[in-house]
Amino acid sequence: PQYGGYKIALLEPADRLNVNAANSLLKTLEEPPGDCLLLLVTAQPARLPATVRSRCQKLSFSSPAPDIALPWLKARIAGGLDAAELLETAGGAPLAALTYADGERWRRRKELADNYEQVMAGRLDPIRAAEHWARGDLAENLRWLVSWQIDQIRLKMSPHPPRLNNPDLRSRLRGWAERQAPRLLFERLDTALRLHTLCVTTQVRTDMLLEAFLGDVAV
Numbered sequence: 001p002q003y004g005g006y007k008i009a010l011l012e013p014a015d016r017l018n019v020n021a022a023n024s025l026l027k028t029l030e031e032p033p034g035d036c037l038l039l040l041v042t043a044q045p046a047r048l049p050a051t052v053r054s055r056c057q058k059l060s061f062s063s064p065a066p067d068i069a070l071p072w073l074k075a076r077i078a079g080g081l082d083a084a085e086l087l088e089t090a091g092g093a094p095l096a097a098l099t100y101a102d103g104e105r106w107r108r109r110k111e112l113a114d115n116y117e118q119v120m121a122g123r124l125d126p127i128r129a130a131e132h133w134a135r136g137d138l139a140e141n142l143r144w145l146v147s148w149q150i151d152q153i154r155l156k157m158s159p160h161p162p163r164l165n166n167p168d169l170r171s172r173l174r175g176w177a178e179r180q181a182p183r184l185l186f187e188r189l190d191t192a193l194r195l196h197t198l199c200v201t202t203q204v205r206t207d208m209l210l211e212a213f214l215g216d217v218a219v
Helices: 019-030 066-074 083-089 094-100 104-120 126-133 138-157 167-178 182-201 207-218
Strands: 007-011 036-040
Touching: 019 036, 066 083, 066 094, 083 094, 083 167, 094 104, 104 126, 104 138, 104 167, 104 207, 126 138, 126 207, 138 167, 138 182, 182 207
Parallel strands: 007 036
Antiparallel strands: none
């Protein structure tokens, strides 16, 4: 039942609005009905049209500081897990770190790292590898792929970077980075970012693009 009398509409992720939907929403934002709240939630506000952003009040929610997030996370995970490692891998987001603690996602990530290394060593066909990557949550798999490219660049630039997205994979990532020229690492990061963006913002099939990416890794 409603007690406050307000109508609340939640649009998440708001950056997925197409042009027609954004234009339709704009008319509502220009003349909003009374007793109504529209909540546009996005991790990429820059992807919203400027006309929509200009008619909204912006509220930013950042990740909590580690000294707050770590105790919270430690109280909710099994004792054998490294809370700091989970939190760092999740980019400082405690709720995301908590999802990794269920074990399944963590095992999936390790499988993909093994898969990637086998492709790089020429022991696994890129097409078969791409089929494996496409299983489950492809957007999450591609987020890991992007984070590995970023960490390889960091390790290529400095033997002891101040931060890694995947501290538990440091040795493996360093080995990958040592085999690649810096320019190639940046090119692969650009490609991985495009793949992830296409996956989360469009209905375009990314299987052939993923096959091409892994085929390049195998060369």
